[in-house]
Structure formats: C-alpha cells, structure tokens
Amino acid sequence: MQLGTRRLLDRAFSGLGFISIGLMAASLLVILTPIFVRGFGAFVFQGTIEFRRMQLERFERGDRDEIEAELTTARRARQPVYEMLDAFDTEMGEMGFLERREYEGPREELEDALRELLGPRPEDPVPVMARDQYGATRWDRAREKIDLVLYRTEYDYSDRTRMGVPVSVPRVEDFRGTALEALFDYVELHATEMLRPRWTLYLRFLTDHSIDAHFFGGIWPEVLGTLYLTLGAMIFALPMGVVSAIYLVEYAGEGRLISLLRTFISTLAGVPSIVFGLFGLAFFINTLKITESKSLLAGSLTLATLVLPTVIRASEEAIRSVPTTYREAALSLGASKWRAIVTVILPASLPGILTGVVISMGRAAGETAPIIFTAAVSVGKALDFAKVKFWETLSEATPALPWNIYNLATEHEAVDEIRHVQFGMVFTLVMLVLILNATAIFLRARISKKLRG
Amino acid sequence: MEREQSPDREQSPDALAARRSDLLMSARASRAKRVVAFAGQSLLFLLTSSSAIVVLFIFYFIFKDALPFFQLRSLGEFLGSNRWYPTASPPEFGSLAIFLGTGLVTLGSIVLAVPLGVSAAVCLSDILPFGLRQAVKPVIEILAAIPSVAYGFFALVVFAPLLQESGGRLLSVAVWLVGVPICGLIVIVLSESVAARLPSEQRAGGRIVAMLLLGVLTVWGLYRASRGAAGLEIVSGTNALNVSIILGIMALPTVVSVSEDALQAVGRELREGSYALGATRAETILRVVIPAAGSGILAAVILGIMRVIGETMVVWMASGNAAQIPDPWYNFLEPIRTLTATIAGDMGEADHVTGSARYHVLFAMALSLLAISFACNLASEWVVRVQRKKLKG
Amino acid sequence: MEAPAFDLNIPEARADVPESAPQEHPHILARDFSVFYGSNAAVRQVTFNIPRGLVTAVIGPSGCGKSTFLRAINRMNDLIPGCHTRGELIFGDQNVYGPQIDVAALRQRVGMVFQKPNPFPKSIFDNVAYGPHILGIRDRRKLAEIVERSLMRAALWEEVKDRLSDNALGLSGGQQQRLCVARALAIDPDVLLMDEPTSALDPRSTTRIEDLIAELRGTYTIAIVTHNMQQAARVSDFTAFLYEGWLIEFGLTQQLFTRPKEKQTEDYITGRFG
Ligand SMILES: Nc1ncnc2c1ncn2[C@@H]1O[C@H](COP(=O)(O)OP(=O)(O)O)[C@@H](O)[C@H]1O
Numbered sequence A: 001m002q003l004g005t006r007r008l009l010d011r012a013f014s015g016l017g018f019i020s021i022g023l024m025a026a027s028l029l030v031i032l033t034p035i036f037v038r039g040f041g042a043f044v045f046q047g048t049i050e051f052r053r054m055q056l057e058r059f060e061r062g063d064r065d066e067i068e069a070e071l072t073t074a075r076r077a078r079q080p081v082y083e084m085l086d087a088f089d090t091e092m093g094e095m096g097f098l099e100r101r102e103y104e105g106p107r108e109e110l111e112d113a114l115r116e117l118l119g120p121r122p123e124d125p126v127p128v129m130a131r132d133q134y135g136a137t138r139w140d141r142a143r144e145k146i147d148l149v150l151y152r153t154e155y156d157y158s159d160r161t162r163m164g165v166p167v168s169v170p171r172v173e174d175f176r177g178t179a180l181e182a183l184f185d186y187v188e189l190h191a192t193e194m195l196r197p198r199w200t201l202y203l204r205f206l207t208d209h210s211i212d213a214h215f216f217g218g219i220w221p222e223v224l225g226t227l228y229l230t231l232g233a234m235i236f237a238l239p240m241g242v243v244s245a246i247y248l249v250e251y252a253g254e255g256r257l258i259s260l261l262r263t264f265i266s267t268l269a270g271v272p273s274i275v276f277g278l279f280g281l282a283f284f285i286n287t288l289k290i291t292e293s294k295s296l297l298a299g300s301l302t303l304a305t306l307v308l309p310t311v312i313r314a315s316e317e318a319i320r321s322v323p324t325t326y327r328e329a330a331l332s333l334g335a336s337k338w339r340a341i342v343t344v345i346l347p348a349s350l351p352g353i354l355t356g357v358v359i360s361m362g363r364a365a366g367e368t369a370p371i372i373f374t375a376a377v378s379v380g381k382a383l384d385f386a387k388v389k390f391w392e393t394l395s396e397a398t399p400a401l402p403w404n405i406y407n408l409a410t411e412h413e414a415v416d417e418i419r420h421v422q423f424g425m426v427f428t429l430v431m432l433v434l435i436l437n438a439t440a441i442f443l444r445a446r447i448s449k450k451l452r453g
Numbered sequence B: 001m002e003r004e005q006s007p008d009r010e011q012s013p014d015a016l017a018a019r020r021s022d023l024l025m026s027a028r029a030s031r032a033k034r035v036v037a038f039a040g041q042s043l044l045f046l047l048t049s050s051s052a053i054v055v056l057f058i059f060y061f062i063f064k065d066a067l068p069f070f071q072l073r074s075l076g077e078f079l080g081s082n083r084w085y086p087t088a089s090p091p092e093f094g095s096l097a098i099f100l101g102t103g104l105v106t107l108g109s110i111v112l113a114v115p116l117g118v119s120a121a122v123c124l125s126d127i128l129p130f131g132l133r134q135a136v137k138p139v140i141e142i143l144a145a146i147p148s149v150a151y152g153f154f155a156l157v158v159f160a161p162l163l164q165e166s167g168g169r170l171l172s173v174a175v176w177l178v179g180v181p182i183c184g185l186i187v188i189v190l191s192e193s194v195a196a197r198l199p200s201e202q203r204a205g206g207r208i209v210a211m212l213l214l215g216v217l218t219v220w221g222l223y224r225a226s227r228g229a230a231g232l233e234i235v236s237g238t239n240a241l242n243v244s245i246i247l248g249i250m251a252l253p254t255v256v257s258v259s260e261d262a263l264q265a266v267g268r269e270l271r272e273g274s275y276a277l278g279a280t281r282a283e284t285i286l287r288v289v290i291p292a293a294g295s296g297i298l299a300a301v302i303l304g305i306m307r308v309i310g311e312t313m314v315v316w317m318a319s320g321n322a323a324q325i326p327d328p329w330y331n332f333l334e335p336i337r338t339l340t341a342t343i344a345g346d347m348g349e350a351d352h353v354t355g356s357a358r359y360h361v362l363f364a365m366a367l368s369l370l371a372i373s374f375a376c377n378l379a380s381e382w383v384v385r386v387q388r389k390k391l392k393g
Numbered sequence C: 001m002e003a004p005a006f007d008l009n010i011p012e013a014r015a016d017v018p019e020s021a022p023q024e025h026p027h028i029l030a031r032d033f034s035v036f037y038g039s040n041a042a043v044r045q046v047t048f049n050i051p052r053g054l055v056t057a058v059i060g061p062s063g064c065g066k067s068t069f070l071r072a073i074n075r076m077n078d079l080i081p082g083c084h085t086r087g088e089l090i091f092g093d094q095n096v097y098g099p100q101i102d103v104a105a106l107r108q109r110v111g112m113v114f115q116k117p118n119p120f121p122k123s124i125f126d127n128v129a130y131g132p133h134i135l136g137i138r139d140r141r142k143l144a145e146i147v148e149r150s151l152m153r154a155a156l157w158e159e160v161k162d163r164l165s166d167n168a169l170g171l172s173g174g175q176q177q178r179l180c181v182a183r184a185l186a187i188d189p190d191v192l193l194m195d196e197p198t199s200a201l202d203p204r205s206t207t208r209i210e211d212l213i214a215e216l217r218g219t220y221t222i223a224i225v226t227h228n229m230q231q232a233a234r235v236s237d238f239t240a241f242l243y244e245g246w247l248i249e250f251g252l253t254q255q256l257f258t259r260p261k262e263k264q265t266e267d268y269i270t271g272r273f274g
C-alpha cells in the first residue's frame, strides 16, 4: 500500500475512535438532558392560582388573605365563562328536542374540559377526589387543557390501509351562532387572568407527601423509602463485605477452597438482579418468614446480597493497596496480626473502602428489580421510625423511587397528567446516584493525594 | 533480663515494665493462643463463605421452585412452543418466543455496543492524550451509574414517542452517519487492493477510477438504504429496536472499561516492536495489540452480554412485552418480550401460595437466566485466565 | 596490608572497647544459624555474638542476606510464607525460635527501624503512642510522658513539640525516620534493629541519624545493616561481613577495616567488588 493511503487509513482509524467516544458522550447527554430539564420542572415551574390554593388548603402554606384575594380576582375573570355556559343552557331549554340532543354531547365535553382547566365551579359541591377539586395547577398543564377546551380530536379514516389519523377540530364550529361562540376566544385571551401563572420554586416537592396518588404534593415517601432501603442494605453488606475482604487478603492462602470461594463471589456478582428479587421472595419472605410479606427488612437484605460482591471487591482492593511497610511497622511494635489490621490497616484503607461503599450505595438506591417482590409498594406513607415501634417499621412495605418511577410511568391511571412528578422522581434518583458517585470520585482523589504524601 | 551492663540507661518507666509480658509463654498460654487464633480464622472463614452460601441458596431456591413446573408441565412445552397463554384455560406456557426475545435484544445491543465500545477503548488506551482520557472516564462512570429504571423511563417516555413519530427519518440519518465512515474506509481499502494488481504505470489512474466507481456505488447503496429506512412505518415505539439501543448504551461502560484494561495489559514492548518495524498506529493496533488482547476483549463482550441479559427495567418498560416471534425473526421494529420482563411482570399476578404452574414457570425462567449468567461468568473467568497465561508465557 | 580505601575516623569514645566484649557480654547469639526462603538459603550457618549495649554493623554486598538475618532476630520473616530457619538464635537466654516464645513479647523487646521511613498515616503523637497503647497504657498523661521522652531520645522533640497532632506524613524524610526510631523506643526495647536506616535519606538527615545512634549507644544494643562502609566504620563497635549468606568475618570494626583477616573482606572494603 502507498504511504499516503496508509496515513489516511491511520487517520481514519483514529477518527473512528473519536467518533465512538463522541457518540458515547452524546448518548449520555441525550439521556440526561431531558431528565435534567424536565425533572427540574418539577421544582421550578409556572404555578397557577390553583396551585397556590392547593398549597394553602392542603399544606397551609402561603399568605391566606393574599391568596384569597387573588382567587377572587381570578374567579371574577372566570365569571363570564360560567355566564356564557348558563346563557347557553337557557338557550338549549328553548330548543326543540332533536336540536337539543345534538348539542348535549358537545356541551358536556366542553364543560368537562373547562372543569379540568379551572376546577369545579365555586358554587358546586366540593368533589370527593382531590384531583377534581382543583383546576390546572401548572401553567404547562393548563396550556394543554386550554387546547382541550378549544379543540377536540377526531379520527380520519379515509385511508383504509392505515390506522385512523387524529385531526384537531375547533370546538367553536360546534357552537356557531350560540351563546357559547364567544367563549373560546374569551378563554384563549383571558387564560392568564383566569389562572394567574407565576414562577414558583417548589423545593418542598422533595419533602412533601403525595396527595391523591401523586396528582399533587411531593415524593417524600419514595425518597425516604429509598434512603432507608439503601442504608439498610449497607448495614448488612458493609460489615460482611469488609470482614470477607480482610479474610481474603490477610488470611486466605492460595488453596483450592479459596479459589472456589472467589469463583462463588464472582458468580454472585453476575446473578441478574431480577433473580435476586425472586430469591429474596423465596428465601427471606416465604422460607425464613422474617416478615409476613414485602418489607423494608426483606428489601434491605435482598439488596445487601446484591451489593455484597461489589463491597467485597472494593474493600479487597483498598486493603491490598495499603503498603506492607505499615503492616511491618505495627507488627514490629508487638501488635498482634488482628490488632495491626484493626488499628493500622483498616484506618489506612478506609477511604478506599468508603469509595466502594458509596458506589454500592448508588447501585442499591437505583435497583428496582430486587425490591419489586420484596419491599416496594406503589402507594404508602413515609416510614417513620419515631412514631411506631422499630420492628414494626422494619416489617412495613415502603414506596421507593425506582419502583414508583416504573409504577407512575406505566401503571398510573393518569400517566400523562403527572409527567412532571415522574420526571421529578427520575431527576431526584439520578441526582442521588450522581452525588454518591461524585463523593466516591472525591474520596478517591483524596486517597491518591494522601498516598503521594 | 539483666540490665546492669548498661548503667547509663534510665530504668524503664514502671508503667511499661509492669505491662511487659514474659518472653516465654506457659504451655497452656501458648496452646490457648493457638486455639484463639484458629477459632478467629475459622470465624472469618465462615463469614466470608456466606457469599458462597448465598450463591448456593440462590441456586437451591430458584431450582426448588422451578422443578415443579417441569413436573406439572414439560420441558418440551417450555422450550418448544411459542404459545404463551398463562391465563387461558387450559393455560399454555410455551416460552420459545420469550427466549428468542431475550436473544434478539441481546444480539441487537451487542451489535451496537461491541464495535462502539471496543473502538472507544482503543481510543482511550492508545490514541487520546492523558488529560482527555481523564475527562472521558467520568462519562463512562456516569453511564454505568445511572439506574436502569432511569434508562427505562427515558426509553419509554422520551425515546419511544420519538421513534414512533419520526423513527424512519432517524433511521435514515443513522444509515448515513454509520454508513459514510465505514463505507469510506472500505472503498479506500478496496480500491487500493485493485490498484495493487495493476502494472505500476497504471496504478495511480486505476486507483482513482476504482475509487470513483466504488464511491458512486456506495453512495447509491446508502441512498437506497436510507430511503428504505425513511419509508419504514413504526407502529409502536416500544419495540426491540428501542430496547436494543438503550441496552447497548447501558452495556457500553462494561465493554469499554474491561476491554481498555485488556488493551493496557498488552504492554509497551509489543507496541514499540511493531512501531519499530515501521507500522502505523492503526496497523499496530489492528495487527498486534487487538490480537494480543483478544481474549480480554472477548471477556468484555461476555460481561456486556451478561449485563444485557440480566437487565429488567428497560425491557419491561420499553419492549412492548408482546410474547411473539417477530416476522421475520430479525424484525427489530416489532415489540417483543424477554425473560426478565416476564418474571417481573407476571410475578405479581402469579399465586405463590397455591403454587400453580404459572408461579413455577417464572422460576423456571429465572433458573434459565441463572444458568446463562453462570455459564457466561465461567467463560469470562476462563478467558481471562487464558489471557493472563498468554501474556506471561 | 594495604591501607583502607577511605578515612577511618573512629570516635574517641570507642577506642577502649575490648575485643572480648561479644564473648563476655553477649546479647544475641547466632549458632550455626541459617534462614531459608523455600529451599534457597539466604543466611548460611552463621555463628557470632552481638554484644550488649554496643553497636554492631552488618555489611556485605546487596542480596547477601543482611536484611534476612536482621529480620530473623525479631521474627519479622514469619510474615513471608515458606521462610524457615535452622540452627539456634538466642536472645538473652531464650531461643528466639523456641516453641513457647511469645512473638509479640519478643518484638516488644527487639525494636526495628526500617529502610524506608514508615510512619503510620496518623498524628505524630499517635505514632509514638502506638506501642505503649498496645501494651495497654490508656492514660493520656502517661502516654504524653512516654511520647515526650521517646521523642527527646530520638532528638526530634524540639522540632515537633508544637505540632504533635499533625499528620506524621507531613514531616520530612529524615524527621520521619527519627520518628520511627522514637516509635520503636517508646516501648523501651532492649535491642534496636536498623535495616539501612539512612539509605533513603539525604546526607544531612543521615548525619543526624548517625549522631542519634551514637547517643543511643550504651543504652541499647543496636544492630545496624548498611551497605555504606564509611557509615559502618563511623557508628559501629563491631562489624560482621556477610557474603552470599556466609559470615566471612566478624570482629572489632577498627580491626576489620584496617587489618581484615580474610581476602574477601579486603576485596570488599577496598572496593574490588560489591
Ligand atoms: N521474600 C523473599 N522470598 C524469597 N527470597 C527472598 C526474599 N527476600 C529476600 N530473598 C532472597 O534472599 C537473599 C537475601 O536477601 P536480603 O536479605 O534482602 O539481602 P540484603 O538485605 O543483604 O540485600 C537474596 O538472594 C534474595 O533474593
């Protein structure tokens, strides 16, 4: 081959490498961007007067007089809508039977859409469900609701070979020449006055309990459940992992038995996480019966078995990297081997062990499959060790971020209504894991600095 | 101890002298010491073996609950039929489609992750300067750290609608993006080898002609392919393609870091030997480094496969969960269903008190998963051992 | 006899050490003593006495078994799998490798300073207090007293007395090595073993350590391994020359360096090999 071509190929080859690294970074960016941007939207958004009313009524937050005054203003802006509806009702009363029948359906739909946007009419009885008591609390949701008021969806079946194509039809066509004709323009023009959106910082999203299956409120039960599960897993996995690592590094020889043991540990590391879930169910709950059904304890134990090999490996590496000279110095001063391990080797390897532990915590916090059958429930109160007996809390099932992300995104009755909550949860979980990993990186940097002296 | 010989020495402080034990232990003390040491070590050994015990328990408990399925039904039905109707009466538990679904997404994601991951690893170990390498490491670490449910959520909520609405366009762009660099390389190499056969005075012209011809041909092929892709209609965004792409990204960190380790283990001497013979960097890497690191890269692939096969949340959320064999079998645009997703999804409805076949079939699937991952694990260990021996010997 | 290849300036104080000191006041006695790594002998059937209260140097080319011999005295070689001994090594009146020896108690009597300074990654105070702490002394005041005395003996007190709670790894190399000496002295051993204690230090720190040895001489029995013959001549009363595990010659430092009895010794000290 010509030298020129060879150079060209060489460049192209390097280019391929750069491209793949770029693709990797790009995919990370593509995945994290929506999670960060939209997850951030759970905390910072344009909240409407309905949001402030909900916060006042449900959490007793905000200035009551101010909010009520604002609500009065907003209701005054909504009044024409209701008047138009009433006028139309009178109009309908004067229609003939057939004509009225034609209008009944569309009017019903319109009223429903308006209720979703503005909440129930002030003079109506208060609905049972919290979700029906308030209008759109977020301006982004409100804009979609306005669309629902202005347009309805129809399916176009003209092309028989394909599925029906959705088409938006302005509702105003349905009400031409009636009292309602003016309503649509009014809603479009006066939406901000009716709802009064304002930038809101809702940090309490993290620490609020949820209201009516996450329609309103925050994600505290899930956050707390995740934290407890993670801590619980580490309480079991950390001592076991460190002790195992000490044995493997300081005492175990090179024998058959030990290499078998090592194979077992790497096998454990490779077991799929869902199998851990089944094992936790079959062993901790159905066989040992440590708790009657799903519980914090069973979940923590299952997660502990899952992260055990990671903790062992990290601790092993950390202990191995302690210079032998420390060991020799301690022994030469008359320390017993165990004493040298406890007083010198473990303290010296602590940052390394902590690095591994923190990374394992991130893993435990994010795992879903092992807790599906052993700990997680979709709806539940935040665990509270202070109020109930310790043991009873341990044997309670708990919501947890990873599980509830799945649950809200797939099984919730109004998946689209609560996207912001889902994104908020994903954002929180990812941030939690990233913070843990950043801590690990920080610890690692400190170790290498320390070893350099 | 006598100390008179060193008169200028101050007497050792009482505190120290009093605490000093005798140099000689009594026979009993020495026996006691040995017993304590032995007991301590045995205790440590027992605690360490608990991981082994957990592994054995996992195998035992999964096996115990899987066995009744094969007694109630048959292995033939499990692996031989693709009729998965666990709630019908009579129920049917043919899991062939589910196994194939697992195989399909594994194949898809590995096809994505391995070339990308290995070339990224090569770039990291041989091409990037040190500073940049340090900057890329966190990317890999973050990719590895993001919880699988977050990937699943992304696949379901962001990626699936995108795929459904403009999947065809995305695919045709992808065809160009992937096709141009790879085909470009192939064209250069091919035209070079064509030119090499010609007599030397015609070589330069021959190369240009070959390059032009091949280039036009490839552009035309790529154009056709991208048109075909753009015309594809994607009925549902939750399908095998979606899952394969996301799983591919999830497997990347494993593939990259393990193969990078393997490439680094090859050592300077081999590389320098090749450079000394006048080889370019690409030639050195392709002809010397990668073959030497081959088994380590193989281990990386196996570990990547393990990661993909065992993944639950992404496939559960975004694969469509249809227990069907795509038509044709490689049609990645159809929804599929995998072992892990079936276990996760059906366990809630299966009744573990009465222990119906519906319950036990899930354990049979878990047993299959366990067997696969165990085999992969042994294979990767073996491969690594071979590699180590090769590098030493 | 040729003149030695370098200046021998043996301090005044040591001029009157009797040649018979090892026989009359032995502290450590090696009798046909060998150390093996697996089947390879690193120390071969050596026989000599280390006299009490004096400084004995062990010299020889690299790999001749100096460290191995030194580490055999406080049984640090026990850490190395496959390492075993033959013959006798007697400390005071006990066989170091006897069946009922309490190794921890032995190491508390036989302190050791290593080639590279190896303070623990703890505070200066905790480093020195480590040994007494093991002996069960928990009283902070008593510990402080011991730490102060040990640091004074190691000639480090003045430099660190204001920063006892600082990390020991922040000290300079020479200070770290003196800290290691202080740490070994804190449990008041009878013997101090030093394995090339200055090979990792700069000349000025080396001088300080040598001065320290001179000060400790008389209080402790000191065995020092060095490949630096000037150093052996400067600090030691007696010198043992090892070659490929064999003890070639043992005697008064002055004699060994000025009138070696063996050809190999002469070759070595005149720099013909090694
Ligand atoms: N841990 C060990 N295992 C096996 N052989 C060793 C070990 N340490 C030292 N040796 C061997 O023992 C011999 C003496 O070593 P050493 O006592 O360290 O020599 P010196 O300190 O005089 O340089 C050398 O040949 C060396 O290779």
Ligand SMILES: [Mg+2]
Binding pocket: C066, C067, C068
């Ligand atoms: Mg040595």
